Amino acid sequence: MFEALTERLGQIFEGLTRRGALTESDVTAALREVRVALLEADVALPVVKKFIDEVHAKAIGTDVIRSVTPGQMVVKVVHDHLVQTLGAEADELRLAGAPPVAILMVGLQGSGKTTTTAKIGFRLKERDRKKVLMASLDTQRPAAQEQLKVLGEQAGVPTLPIIAGEMPVDIARRALTAARLGGYDIVLLDTAGRLHVDEALMAEAAAVADVSQPAETLLVVDALTGQDAVKVAERFTQRLKPTGVVMTRMDGDVRGGAALSMRAVTGCPIKLIGVGEKMDALDQFHPARVASRILGMGDVVSLVEKAAETIDRDEAAKLEARVKSGKFDMNDLAQQFRQMRKMGGMDGLLAYLPGVQKAKAQLAANKIDDRMLARQEAIILSMTKTERKNVKLLNGSRKRRIAAGSGTSVPEVNRLVKQFIQMADVMKKVGRMDPKLLRRHGIPGLIPRA
Amino acid sequence: MSDPRGAGVRPGLLARLKAGLARSASTFSDAIASALGSGRLDQATLDQLEEGLIAADLGVPTAAALIAGLKEERLGKEASADEVRAVLAGRIAARLAPLARPLAPDPARKPHVILVAGVNGTGKTTTIGKLAARFKAEGHRVVLAAADTFRAAAIEQLKVWSDRAGATFVAGAVGGDPAGVAFEALTRAMAEGADILIVDTAGRLQNKAALMEELAKIVRVLKRLEPSAPHDVVLVLDATTGQNAIGQVEVFQSVGAVSGLIMTKLDGTARGGVLVAIAEKFKLPIHAIGVGETIEDLQPFEADSFARALTGV
Ligand SMILES: Nc1nc2c(ncn2[C@@H]2O[C@H](COP(=O)(O)OP(=O)(O)OP(=O)(O)O)[C@@H](O)[C@H]2O)c(=O)[nH]1
Ligand SMILES: Nc1nc2c(ncn2[C@@H]2O[C@H](COP(=O)(O)OP(=O)(O)OP(=O)(O)O)[C@@H](O)[C@H]2O)c(=O)[nH]1
Ligand SMILES: [Mg+2]
Ligand SMILES: [Mg+2]
Numbered sequence: 001m002f003e004a005l006t007e008r009l010g011q012i013f014e015g016l017t018r019r020g021a022l023t024e025s026d027v028t029a030a031l032r033e034v035r036v037a038l039l040e041a042d043v044a045l046p047v048v049k050k051f052i053d054e055v056h057a058k059a060i061g062t063d064v065i066r067s068v069t070p071g072q073m074v075v076k077v078v079h080d081h082l083v084q085t086l087g088a089e090a091d092e093l094r095l096a097g098a099p100p101v102a103i104l105m106v107g108l109q110g111s112g113k114t115t116t117t118a119k120i121g122f123r124l125k126e127r128d129r130k131k132v133l134m135a136s137l138d139t140q141r142p143a144a145q146e147q148l149k150v151l152g153e154q155a156g157v158p159t160l161p162i163i164a165g166e167m168p169v170d171i172a173r174r175a176l177t178a179a180r181l182g183g184y185d186i187v188l189l190d191t192a193g194r195l196h197v198d199e200a201l202m203a204e205a206a207a208v209a210d211v212s213q214p215a216e217t218l219l220v221v222d223a224l225t226g227q228d229a230v231k232v233a234e235r236f237t238q239r240l241k242p243t244g245v246v247m248t249r250m251d252g253d254v255r256g257g258a259a260l261s262m263r264a265v266t267g268c269p270i271k272l273i274g275v276g277e278k279m280d281a282l283d284q285f286h287p288a289r290v291a292s293r294i295l296g297m298g299d300v301v302s303l304v305e306k307a308a309e310t311i312d313r314d315e316a317a318k319l320e321a322r323v324k325s326g327k328f329d330m331n332d333l334a335q336q337f338r339q340m341r342k343m344g345g346m347d348g349l350l351a352y353l354p355g356v357q358k359a360k361a362q363l364a365a366n367k368i369d370d371r372m373l374a375r376q377e378a379i380i381l382s383m384t385k386t387e388r389k390n391v392k393l394l395n396g397s398r399k400r401r402i403a404a405g406s407g408t409s410v411p412e413v414n415r416l417v418k419q420f421i422q423m424a425d426v427m428k429k430v431g432r433m434d435p436k437l438l439r440r441h442g443i444p445g446l447i448p449r450a
Numbered sequence: 451m452s453d454p455r456g457a458g459v460r461p462g463l464l465a466r467l468k469a470g471l472a473r474s475a476s477t478f479s480d481a482i483a484s485a486l487g488s489g490r491l492d493q494a495t496l497d498q499l500e501e502g503l504i505a506a507d508l509g510v511p512t513a514a515a516l517i518a519g520l521k522e523e524r525l526g527k528e529a530s531a532d533e534v535r536a537v538l539a540g541r542i543a544a545r546l547a548p549l550a551r552p553l554a555p556d557p558a559r560k561p562h563v564i565l566v567a568g569v570n571g572t573g574k575t576t577t578i579g580k581l582a583a584r585f586k587a588e589g590h591r592v593v594l595a596a597a598d599t600f601r602a603a604a605i606e607q608l609k610v611w612s613d614r615a616g617a618t619f620v621a622g623a624v625g626g627d628p629a630g631v632a633f634e635a636l637t638r639a640m641a642e643g644a645d646i647l648i649v650d651t652a653g654r655l656q657n658k659a660a661l662m663e664e665l666a667k668i669v670r671v672l673k674r675l676e677p678s679a680p681h682d683v684v685l686v687l688d689a690t691t692g693q694n695a696i697g698q699v700e701v702f703q704s705v706g707a708v709s710g711l712i713m714t715k716l717d718g719t720a721r722g723g724v725l726v727a728i729a730e731k732f733k734l735p736i737h738a739i740g741v742g743e744t745i746e747d748l749q750p751f752e753a754d755s756f757a758r759a760l761t762g763v
Binding site for chain 2: 036039040041042044045108109110111112114140141142143144146147148149150151154195196197222224225226227228231232249251252253254255257258277371373374407
């Protein structure tokens, strides 16, 4: 861990073998780099300043543990403070109170409110066995109410019937009444996107909150948000007093500094994170992981967990057996490509690895990217079943057919076949050495070299 | 042998990853002597200016470079903060001005095809509605294609905009092949002799390989019918987005040959300063800005006012 930032700090502390407590000048020099790292991660400037001041006070006089460098020590202090600032692990939604309990969703335009509403509805229904009703109060955006209705159908969560022309506050009232009469536990209120500076719309949201007395008002924030996070957080906090934050699009290739800005300015816990567009793409917030991400240190823990989740154990066992018996073929390779895609493709994987921002250039230079993987997969998919089982069948005319079918070229097909043969050799060796290795390293191990 | 790092093929990848870790030099150093006499440009003022730029999302390297240039020239010279600010705005504007270029459909194309792409929720569909209305008002016959077949009610949303703008609307089945919709829409637009076809696409994060491939396929399929299409590939950026926007341009550019940018949501407090870094790096035309949710809330991009807003002049 701590590699990217530590590496930078290494330069500052180069030649510094002295041990003992961190001095004022050590800390000041190191924190200058930390400041840049935080700003690069889109943490808002006032939040960065405050954070640096706090860490400064904390770090001076800290004993440098024997086995680490002063740079690593500073990073450790920074990381710990970041985790602490980001808040508690897995803060659950507050659903106490007489049913129906209302949850109000607010945020800027396009931040992901409607999608998140449906995801939360789905989660409460599936995981917590709650009876949930959803209602869209968005009378602004074209087809917004329709959108929630469709998502409700996908999630298996009922939505309040749409009445054209009804005003948001009236919809909220009707939703609460319907929920009461229908014996619902929870009523989720999705609202229109609004700018924090739009007085009329902020007042409208406040009126909805008045009527519905929500147990939770969730501020939905795009993880890609930059410096504006502070102003958004300030205004929404003043006007609507949110009780929690949801960060969406955490599945992006993003450092996610907005999480820190939000947490620091709203004072609210980050309750959930959105990690995709599908109904189940909602996760708990893990401060330690997000802290590592913000500092650009990758997120090895998440990678490991994700790998464990996505890799189908049965498939892995089957693959292992095939490798052992020397039967690894193009079908297996295509399978591996699919597996990689499930994990978010090359970039999805790389996003979890430390120091990876800079490694990307290197990968690009080697032309190892998702497009290459996609092209290679297309080549395999253009082969017949028998060809995939036995690449020796591939003569010139077959290769031409495959190239045309996959929108690639014969040299590309040749390259893949060559790589595959090399890989199959490696596979045989791996199989002989230790079958567990394959299960563990199947995916990265199979990335062919360009 | 069971040490995960000790054997197998994985070290190949990790070694290569590590080999690529170029050391990053810090671009900014503020170890400069303290403030000079009053009335002269001093370091404190420069720092303040730099912070202002960072707070407007210019990013540390771009902000630092701008300030460094300023410092070299003006440090210690007589200048009020406001004058310096104006100079700074002027410099930013000078860089952006050559890129300010409205979308200009080629009348020789029947139709001129505009593909609109971007990450989720940036404002693609809304912007298409605004563009369609503008082109209609200019007397063009416009067709809109609902090639976002994924997001719930995306088709209905574009339909509403299409009706508002008075465009012809082409959609396919929910969950269908987006490239198929684009193909059908282009076929129809050609048959009807339409002037402009605008293709709406689903939002996609740039690190989703399969979705980026889907976009590449839309481009390929359009080209099958009309090799010169799409004539414009517009990437829609959200002004509230921070430094990630640079990566967005980079990846969309490599997949879909982005030809120009539109930045939305500049009616809020976000200043969209990342556009300065993007302009520097990619030199892509900036066609327009979104300043609200109604059909007329699309304005031509003006380098001057954009730069002034960034520097707080
Ligand atoms: N990749 C990804 N996309 C998301 C996530 N959450 C939402 N989206 C997408 O973001 C886009 C906008 O989501 P919406 O739910 O419509 O956003 P909204 O805040 O309701 O938008 P308005 O109602 O217009 O303000 C859609 O394309 C969603 O599919 C997420 O966690 N990850
Ligand atoms: N304030 C403001 N809101 C905007 C602007 N442009 C779009 N929006 C709003 O942003 C939200 C998302 O806009 P869409 O057009 O649905 O975005 P999209 O990129 O098509 O979204 P997906 O298809 O889900 O990826 C809607 O609520 C729009 O009304 C703008 O310039 N200013
Ligand atoms: Mg919505
Ligand atoms: Mg859309």
